[in-house]
Amino acid sequence: MSHPAVTPTSHSGTGTEPVLSVRALQKAYNVGKPNERLAIADVTFDVAKGEFVCVVGPSGAGKTTLLRCLSGLLAPTSGEVRFEGAPLQEVPARLSVVFQDYSRSLMPWLTVNRNVALPLKVAGVAKRQREDRIAEVLHAVGLGDVGRNYPWQLSGGMQQRVAIARALAHQPDMLLMDEPFASVDAQTRFDLEDLILKVRSDLDITVVLVTHDIDEAVYLADRVVVLSGAPSRVEEIVPVPLGRPRNQLVTRSEETFAQLRRHLMELVTAH
Amino acid sequence: MTIVDTGWFRIGARVLVVAALLAGWQYLSAAEILDTTSFPSMTATMAEAGRQLQSADLWLAVWETVRGWGLGLLIGCSLAIVVGTLLGLNRFAYLSVIPVIEFLKTVPVIAILPLAIVVWGATLDMKVFLVAFGVFWPLTIQTIYGVRAVDPVVRDTAAVLRLRGLRKFLNVTLPSAAPFIATGLRVAAAVGLILTIIAELIGGAPGLGLSILTSVNAGPSRLPATYAFILFTGVAGVLVTSAFAYLEQRLLHWHESQRNAAAKAA
Incomplete structure (x- = not known):
């Protein structure tokens, strides 16, 4: 076993080293066959330790494919995903995934x-x-x-x-969530959003959450990665300068929230 | 809830149907509408059945049948589950072997009965082989499909949880395959009993099947005994099927099919 050149620990370094680092990720299905299809064209972004990043994009933008590549369930066609400095070979021990379909995943x-x-x-x-x-x-x-x-x-x-x-x-160290609240009713959804924010601040865990719900992304995230339609590229990475702790009533009625929401909506529906 | 849904009403209705059938049988034979040389009366058959229940010969025959059936089932099913699991876990092996298994599954077991008699004679071994052979192929196929039918979300979850080897097999693969294997076992148990009786009836090995044959050969006076033995094999079939259905219900209580059954019964 070869050790990666960079060995990040929480004690050494400046602490700014990304937990997750995605470089020029590309994923094509059925490579070399007539029905070859490019799902992800070029995705690059970093997630810092303790950060909450949401990934949004229009439906069919390859969000689930991206999540599977980020978790190590799927090997990218080209480009690289590094988790805590080491390139992904399989699902790393320090990474957890929560799927949308809880009734089958449990x-x-x-x-x-x-x-x-x-x-x-x-x-x-x-x-x-x-x-x-x-x-x-x-x-x-x-x-x-x-x-x-x-x-x-x-x-x-x-x-x-x-x-x-x-x-x-x-x-x-990191939680990767694939549309985790898409299968529950609206009230439960709010409760679970607040739960994940609480868990994140209590445990100081890094979270990457894929969603199609722009309001949810703005409410939860420190930064939102906006994907283009398929084949996905990063359209824009939008910082969310809303204070914490967040509150379903107060946060969602802030002026900044409305502006961010509008901006993201424009990005996602531009195609 | 109407009276039709109550447990007592259902049981009562079933008992009534059985009683009506028995009474109909008695009437038809007493009125000599049924040929008395081929059909004994219900009361004569029941009296004979009662006598047989107290005879050691009957219980010896039952034991022989149960032994042949049980051993054949044990051997055939154990092999099928092991072989089916190994084939199901390996795609290459599965693709290579499946045509042979599909072919052997379609060979009627009765066709190899003469061969088994030539090799083993009218023995327990012959019965056991026939039952094991008969249940092996369908259950192997059922097990292969079960092992390969792991839900994609469950498979991803197992990978995310880093489940491997024996732990993955016991926590993911086997429970996913269990509903397929359980159905296969239930069918195998019933088929196995039929094959046991056939091996006795045609192959001449001791057991309930042979008892039917000898009572038929003994002439019309033994006719009630023939009918009594046929009734006993029927009862054995019902017992076997309900025992396996009960086991399935207990072991697969988490499965959707059983959950619905439980909700309906409640």
Whole structure:
């Protein structure tokens, strides 16, 4: 095993080194066949430690393809993705992914406790500490005594909380989320948005969230990466100068929020 | 909720249907509408069945049948699940072997019965081979499909959670395949029982099938016994099927099909 030239640690350096670094990423499907299709043309951006970055784009912009490349589930055709300095070969241990479809991503044959235990078992956490950590992380996402239930016995919002708890269980450095709140009702969506903001500030975790919802992106993000239609390029990277903590009522009625929203809307619908 | 939905009403209706059928049988034979040389009366058959239940010969025959069926099922199903899993996990092996398996699946097991009799004679081994052979191919195919049918989201989730090797197999692959394997097992159990009876009836190995054959050969006076034995094989079939359906319900309680069943029953 060769070690990467740059070994980032939280103790050394200036701390400005990006957690995630995407360079000239390109992804084509069916390369060399008549139905070759370019999904991502050229995407470059960095995510700093502790930052909350949202990725938006028109539908069919290859957002999910991009997320799969960022997580290491899919190898890019060219370009590079580096996580904590090392090029991605597979899904890194310090990175967690939350999928949109919680009803399929949570194993229906395992109870909530056993679902959350999976990443802890992989990390080799002993049984006793595992049980403590499961209770702790379920509490952190606002779930009470549901550990013995099966995921499908819970409401959609609660299931996505379990999925978030599972993603956080082994204390990863970064959370990658693919439209995580697209399958729940509006009220639950607000609750989960606030939950993820709280989790992020409590745990000081880096979050990259892919969404088609511009309001959600502005509400959550420090910066928004706007993709063009397929094949994707980075249209613009928009900083969000809204204060924190954010509040569904106050933040969403600010003048800056409305301006950002309008600007992003123009970018996304320009095609 | 109407009276039709209550448990007692349903059970009552079923008992009534069975009673009506038995009464109809009795009437038809008593009125000699049914030929008495081929059809014994219901009461004569039931009396014979009652006598048989107290005889050691019947229970010996039942034991022989259950033993042949159980051993054949155990061997055939264990091999099928192992082979099916290995083939399902390896795309190259799957693509290479699947035409042969699809072909052997379509060979009627009865066609190899004479061969089995030549090799083993009217023995337990012959029965076990026939049952194992008969259940192996369909269950292998079922297992292959099950192992390959892992939901893409579940597969991604497993990769994200870095599940590998035995842990991935036990937590992801096997539960995903379980509904396929369970259906395959339920069918295999029923098919296996049919094959056991056939092996006894045609192959002459001891068991319920042979009891049917010998009672037929004993002439018209033993006719009620023949019918009693046929009834017993029917009961065995019902017991086997319900036992496997019950197991499936318990083990797959998390699966959508069973969840709906539970919701309907509630």
